[in-house]
Amino acid sequence: MTRTYQQLNAEERGVVMAMKLQFCSMRSIASALGRAPSTISRELRRNEWQSEAGQCVMGRPRIAGGYDAKRAGKRARRVRREAWPSRKLHHTGLLWAEVRALLELKCSPEQIAAKLRQRHPGQRQLQACHE
Template sequence: MELGRRGRKRQLDVEDAYWRLILAGVGTVEACRQVGITRKTGYRWRAERGGVPPARLAEDARSSRYLSLLERKRIATLRERGLGVREIARRLGRAPSTVSRELKRNMRPHDYGVYDADLAHARARETGRRERTGKLLRDAALRSLVQAKLELDWSPQQISAWLKIAYPERPGWHVCHETIYQAVYYSGKVA
């Protein structure tokens, strides 16, 4: 059975090296040459990020809470041998739910049931660094309530506590004060 192309794998280690060079003051063309990519790729990476390096942690600086590439390779090998989720988890020293969730999140229908550790690792890292839309940006009614209270000089702590008291039937509106601070910080205003 021939496997179809599953898309281009992100070269995250190469991309990290490229961004380290850019941050060190090396020009784009020279950075591309040093890491072994084309100028087109370098310019595409810069355009995708708006010229701002990604805020990814190096693999060794990541929390042990996340699966490492080595653990993903072990999952792939053990799965190839026909072992079940519980046995794979036992051998890795992880919870079975972690292994099960990893297989569900990082396998696609076009992978034909084959778990590719490198591809799964790239998918997981890409998912981890994507921008997420905040709750206040998604919910216009909540946003306008928070905005009105901010205009009355309420603190985010006061707004957070008030939302829990005023809307006990709407747990989706029970935002912590940090959510409000982040919305104000990242957008300059809540709206």
């Protein structure tokens, strides 16, 4: 039986915060939420208070008292959003207009990729893969 990891939702983060304030263990928090202890451990490791010396690049919150559910949720949404790269083919970009013009000329995707490589050598942001 395989299980996929799902991040905690706002209500679950609130329960984690309340139980942490009552000095409950990670295992008791996990059993109250019906989650694996590793999920709670991961959440606390990512979002629990960090000293200024231990502050990481992703901006873990530095708050007195340990875990703040609101800040943890905000940080999780930001990290999830930043994890995806921006698209090359955006309808406001230069590449979009070029690809569209070549499609209107009935060029195949392979031909479009080859023409873009010829027109813009060394500029990967103005090239597209035929796939």
